[in-house]
Amino acid sequence: MVKMKIALVGITGYGGMVLYQMLQGHSHVEQIDLYGHDQDETLSLSEVVPLLGDSEHQVFPYNSETIMKQDDAIFFATSAGVTAKLAGPFIKHHFPVIDLSGDYRLKQSDLYEKWYHKPAARQEDLTGAHYGLTDFNSAKEQTYVANPGCYATATLLGLAPLIQEHLVDVDSIIVDAKSGTSGAGKKLSEMTHFTQVNDNLQLYNVNHHKHIPEIVQQLKQWDRNVKAIQFSTTLLPITRGILSTIYVKALPGINAQQVDDAFHKIYDDDTFVRYTGEKLPTIKQVVGTNYCDLGVLYNDTTHTIMVASVIDNLVKGAGGQAIQNFNQMFDFNDQDGLPTAVILP
Ligand SMILES: NC(=O)C1=CN([C@@H]2O[C@H](COP(=O)(O)OP(=O)(O)OC[C@H]3O[C@@H](n4cnc5c(N)ncnc54)[C@H](OP(=O)(O)O)[C@@H]3O)[C@@H](O)[C@H]2O)C=CC1
Numbered sequence: 537m538v539k540m541k542i543a544l545v546g547i548t549g550y551g552g553m554v555l556y557q558m559l560q561g562h563s564h565v566e567q568i569d570l571y572g573h574d575q576d577e578t579l580s581l582s583e584v585v586p587l588l589g590d591s592e593h594q595v596f597p598y599n600s601e602t603i604m605k606q607d608d609a610i611f612f613a614t615s616a617g618v619t620a621k622l623a624g625p626f627i628k629h630h631f632p633v634i635d636l637s638g639d640y641r642l643k644q645s646d647l648y649e650k651w652y653h654k655p656a657a658r659q660e661d662l663t664g665a666h667y668g669l670t671d672f673n674s675a676k677e678q679t680y681v682a683n684p685g686c687y688a689t690a691t692l693l694g695l696a697p698l699i700q701e702h703l704v705d706v707d708s709i710i711v712d713a714k715s716g717t718s719g720a721g722k723k724l725s726e727m728t729h730f731t732q733v734n735d736n737l738q739l740y741n742v743n744h745h746k747h748i749p750e751i752v753q754q755l756k757q758w759d760r761n762v763k764a765i766q767f768s769t770t771l772l773p774i775t776r777g778i779l780s781t782i783y784v785k786a787l788p789g790i791n792a793q794q795v796d797d798a799f800h801k802i803y804d805d806d807t808f809v810r811y812t813g814e815k816l817p818t819i820k821q822v823v824g825t826n827y828c829d830l831g832v833l834y835n836d837t838t839h840t841i842m843v844a845s846v847i848d849n850l851v852k853g854a855g856g857q858a859i860q861n862f863n864q865m866f867d868f869n870d871q872d873g874l875p876t877a878v879i880l881p
């Protein structure tokens with residue numbers, strides 16, 4: 537059996553620690569080498585991430601040459617703007633990278649700089665990166681995988697059958713996406729301060745969210761007529777989970793059965809996307825798992841289709857999809873290393 541040594545950068549972050557836990561259960565991963573960026577000596581993991589409490593594991597000072605010598609692939613679970621600076625040597629040597637950040641998702645450097653307000657990676661590297669929406673874009677034989685954003689994942693999976701089957705007015709897409717606070721990462725901010733989050737719901741970045749260009753870019757791959765979406769994001773007083781509620785007008789003559797048929801056609805054979813018809817999903821039923829659950833209602837009076845899409849932002853929305861990309865890159869079983877047990881109660 538193929539056994540791999542994996543490098544992981546970003547263990548102190550929410551995405552990185554959850555990814556680390558999942559990789560420990562992957563049958564082809566024999567070693568996980570952790571690298572930190574602001575340290576010049578080797579530290580114990582229990583010192584760096586007490587929550588993981590894993591005393592024999594260590595965190596090494598980051599060094600791309602060391603990584604390419606002793607590891608077989610690298611996961612970056614790092615903030616926006618990091619891989620744009622660090623990934624060059626790996627790209628040059630075609631060393632396998634799965635990047636959880638948004639640095640290589642957009643194909644145009646000017647678009648990245650407009651929406652991320654940071655210097656973009658090299659245009660040729662953006663062009664060469666693979667957008668790893670695993671249910672539609674296979675990462676087989678790819679070396680640089682840009683893992684999708686969490687809102688983008690939930691929204692694109694909810695829209696795919698409607699856009700791919702050309703059932704809707706593409707100028708009528710309205711997305712109301714809502715996330716738990718872990719989506720913002722561990723950094724402290726006024727918006728995610730407990731007192732501000734608790735007993736509250738907060739809209740933020742409406743019409744300015746960096747997932748808008750990412751979603752539109754992928755939708756255009758399915759229908760060139762897509763130009764824009766109405767996209768709002770709301771912070772929920774929960775830790776993990778996303779509910780993306782999507783509204784779109786059916787084209788004249790399209791009925792509920794055709795919509796239902798499209799979702800069955802696209803998802804009946806999909807391992808991690810579960811279409812539940814008119815039974816609308818809740819966030820709790822996917823938290824802790826790599827599933828995306830979809831419920832769909834058709835309003836005959838307004839001819840509006842509503843899709844409810846739920847995921848765990850740190851699993852299917854981040855590290856879980858990253859492992860799916862890893863499995864596709866190396867032709868491993870698509871369920872290897874991926875959690876299916878929901879966190880109860
Ligand atoms: N949270 C989520 O639900 C999702 C997050 N993502 C993306 O995944 C990435 C990680 O997210 P998340 O875990 O939430 O973020 P966090 O803010 O929780 O963690 C960021 C990580 O990046 C590391 N880091 C920061 N600057 C550097 C640097 N210059 N060099 C190396 N490492 C650095 C941090 O290390 P240190 O502690 O030393 O600063 C930390 O480990 C982000 O790009 C995020 O946008 C994608 C989908 C979902």
Ligand SMILES: CC(=O)N[C@@H](CCC(=O)OP(=O)(O)O)C(=O)O
Pocket residue numbers: 616636637638684685686687715716717718719720721747769771
């Ligand atoms: C609640 C919250 O703040 N969510 C984050 C989602 C970040 C994410 O999905 O990561 P990428 O930066 O990789 O796209 C946000 O809205 O920016």
